[in-house]
Amino acid sequence: MHTEKSQQLFDRARLSIPGGVNSPVRAWRGVGGNPRFIAKGQGSRLFDVDGNEYIDYIGSWGPLLLGHRHPEILAAIEEALTRGTSFGAPTGQEVELAETVRELVPSMEMVRLVNSGTEATMSALRVARGFTGREITIKFEGCYHGHVDSLLVKAGSGVATLGLPDSPGVPKGFSDTTIALPFNDPQAVEDAFLAQPEKIAAVIVEPVCGNMGCIPPNGGYLESLREITARHGALLIFDEVMTGFRVSAGGAQKLYNIVPDLTTLGKVIGGGLPIAAYGGRRDIMTHIAPSGPIYQAGTLSGNPLAVAAGLAMLRHILQHPEIYDQLNAATGKLAACAPESVTVNRIGSMMTWFFTDQAVTDYDSAKTCDTSKFGKFFHAMLERGIYLPPSQFEALFVSTAHSEEDIARTVQAAKESFEIALA
Numbered sequence: 148m149h150t151e152k153s154q155q156l157f158d159r160a161r162l163s164i165p166g167g168v169n170s171p172v173r174a175w176r177g178v179g180g181n182p183r184f185i186a187k188g189q190g191s192r193l194f195d196v197d198g199n200e201y202i203d204y205i206g207s208w209g210p211l212l213l214g215h216r217h218p219e220i221l222a223a224i225e226e227a228l229t230r231g232t233s234f235g236a237p238t239g240q241e242v243e244l245a246e247t248v249r250e251l252v253p254s255m256e257m258v259r260l261v262n263s264g265t266e267a268t269m270s271a272l273r274v275a276r277g278f279t280g281r282e283i284t285i286k287f288e289g290c291y292h293g294h295v296d297s298l299l300v301k302a303g304s305g306v307a308t309l310g311l312p313d314s315p316g317v318p319k320g321f322s323d324t325t326i327a328l329p330f331n332d333p334q335a336v337e338d339a340f341l342a343q344p345e346k347i348a349a350v351i352v353e354p355v356c357g358n359m360g361c362i363p364p365n366g367g368y369l370e371s372l373r374e375i376t377a378r379h380g381a382l383l384i385f386d387e388v389m390t391g392f393r394v395s396a397g398g399a400q401k402l403y404n405i406v407p408d409l410t411t412l413g414k415v416i417g418g419g420l421p422i423a424a425y426g427g428r429r430d431i432m433t434h435i436a437p438s439g440p441i442y443q444a445g446t447l448s449g450n451p452l453a454v455a456a457g458l459a460m461l462r463h464i465l466q467h468p469e470i471y472d473q474l475n476a477a478t479g480k481l482a483a484c485a486p487e488s489v490t491v492n493r494i495g496s497m498m499t500w501f502f503t504d505q506a507v508t509d510y511d512s513a514k515t516c517d518t519s520k521f522g523k524f525f526h527a528m529l530e531r532g533i534y535l536p537p538s539q540f541e542a543l544f545v546s547t548a549h550s551e552e553d554i555a556r557t558v559q560a561a562k563e564s565f566e567i568a569l570a
């Protein structure tokens with residue numbers, strides 16, 4: 148496989164862009180080697196600048212539920228372009244998008260559009276604090292909620308217990324407002340509330356974790372979070388930036404039948420353009436400016452191109468509920484091909500092959516993975532034209548553009564690659 152052009156671009160990129168990338172995981176530090184620079188995508192395929200073709204299981208890290216360049220999404224963007232790129236004033240399509248979100252995710256009685264998942268979680272936290280008059284947030288080790296200062300407390304090591312920021316530049320006072328607890332352990336949450344009565348504003352959780360690899364909630368866990376937060380007067384925030392419109396048309400909250408107070412959405416909601424949202428109970432959301440005192444704003448929020456793409460995506464989901472059966476079936480075939488020494492977690496079209504024989508239920512068990520075996524597996528797959536997330540601690544995503552033939556080819560490549568990695 149020729150990679151000279153990617154190599155040259157990466158060399159140039161590192162002179163002008165920190166690490167050569169605009170988001171760290173793209174640099175392939177978790178698997179070694181140099182990233183491929185992408186020339187174009189089409190359907191289930193990615194093509195790099197050296198002309199190599201891959202079956203893509205990153206899907207832009209989640210947004211591309213329908214694959215690359217889906218005709219309905221392209222048509223919506225092209226139509227929006229004829230009207231203009233940005234107005235900084237309200238438009239009819241924003242209202243339609245908010246109404247469509249409410250239809251699919253009924254707990255979101257009111258919706259505010261923002262530009263990234265990070266902005267959505269940051270804003271939801273501010274609203275939770277402003278509404279409850281409390282400052283502390285509980286999050287879970289290994290859950291990622293964007294690069295919000297106070298939420299960059301996450302590692303299972305000493306940093307989490309000491310409340311030290313995981314990143315230089317986060318003031319200690321910010322990380323002090325965050326308690327990081329193990330995922331899937333309701334007693335830890337109960338104990339934290341008892342230790343800090345009436346201080347905790349919210350519990351924020353990825354209802355199905357995707358950012359330490361795919362880790363589903365244990366039976367009853369989300370119900371416990373719902374019950375404990377309600378009893379202590381705190382808000383339950385479902386960060387569905389990854390799971391929204393991914394694990395079901397109504398997200399994880401529909402799949403597990405839990406009604407959170409606030410929800411954040413991103414990724415799929417933009418159909419590949421930068422858009423995200425937060426929303427929830429009307430009595431909470433009316434505290435946001437200009438209807439209330441909690442400030443949150445955005446020059447490009449509700450951008451017409453992004454809104455058009457998002458609306459086309461959500462309309463497709465509403466009109467084709469059967470896509471989730473197709474996605475489940477396709478991803479199920481990938482899950483089934485792993486050998487016994489590899490643990491597979493899958494919810495819908497989110498899946499991770501964990502290189503450990505232990506059950507993976509939280510950050511500590513995820514860390515039992517042999518990342519060097521994963522690195523070998525990743526490169527063996529890449530050689531076979533399969534483009535996986537370049538980290539053991541990420542979920543892969545299947546799209547509706549993946550054909551049965553794509554899946555069969557991937558299963559064959561995976562069987563060969565497991566043998567190489569586990570040898």
Ligand SMILES: *Cc1c(COP(=O)(O)O)cnc(C)c1O
Pocket residue numbers: 262263264265266268291292293294353357358386387388389413414423
């Ligand atoms: C991707 C992600 C975010 C951050 O979204 P950005 O658009 O990258 O800022 C937040 N929460 C979860 C669960 C995510 O998967």
